Amino acid sequence: MVEMIMHVELCKGCGLCQATCPQDLLSTSDQVNSKGFYPVVLLDKAKCTGCALCARMCPDLVIEIHKQTA
């Protein structure tokens, strides 16, 4: 079980995370944040493996990832 916390107020909608996700699970929201950018959204929480490649490409530290340990 992966918990992905999106700090959407930090997001500038650059799309680098979307281009990086190996499973194409990220998209752009249709709601703007307070900066006026369209932030990132996770489409399918169940499919995310928590590989954190998106977070490593994010220049604005929007994505935080925690994993449930069995």
Place this chain on the structure above:
Amino acid sequence: MKTVFSRPQALTNKPLHYCPGCGHGIIHRLVAEVIDELGIREKTIGTCPVGCAVVANEYFNVDMQQAAHGRSPAVATGIKRVLPDRVVFTYQGDGDLASIGMTEVVHAAARGELITTIFVNNAIYGMTGGQMAPTSLLGQFTTTTPYGRKKELQGSPIRVAEMLATLEGAVYIARMSVHNATHVMRTKRAIKRAFETQLEGKGYSLVEILSTCPTNWGLSPVEATKWLADNMIPYYPLGEIKVAAAVEGIN
């Protein structure tokens, strides 16, 4: 719950002011992660450049000193000599290091100062509005080379890492890139090795990092990473340019 990825402690909570998709954010985070992993946050001192990263002191949760344009290596030399038990790094862009500050970095490297330089090369002047930098590629359009950079007029781009690698005092010189996640992780390893070189007292270390400037290149952030891979990497080859014998055992 196990944390896979979160904000490193060596960064403050302040939102970064950089343009969308700018490589500075990634590089700030990598430096901060290395500081955390080495457990040196309480004894690290950085210097800010002049350029987009001029307010990096707001973001790094360590002591920072602002240096005059390009003079970071000279300021860092002073800090390190007065406080030899601290870890001192300079964070510089290509306009700062390769243009006005070329003298300072060459002599700091030649003296083998025990400092680490993080050199961000995005082939353009970012903060001042996209003028040609010494590292701009031939044919590259900037506000001061509206017909593309020409060898006959502006000369060829400077390969800083290779040039500094000829100096005895420079013991660890690497060139990395942040255009995809694989290279981001390689860049972090190189930054860690550079800091360890300093911690072990081996000599001067520098990591040149190829980065993007989507705003001034006139590209989207994703297009900019492709432009970097297609145009910059062929001219600026990646890898560890110089690993002196003294550094080989590290990491």
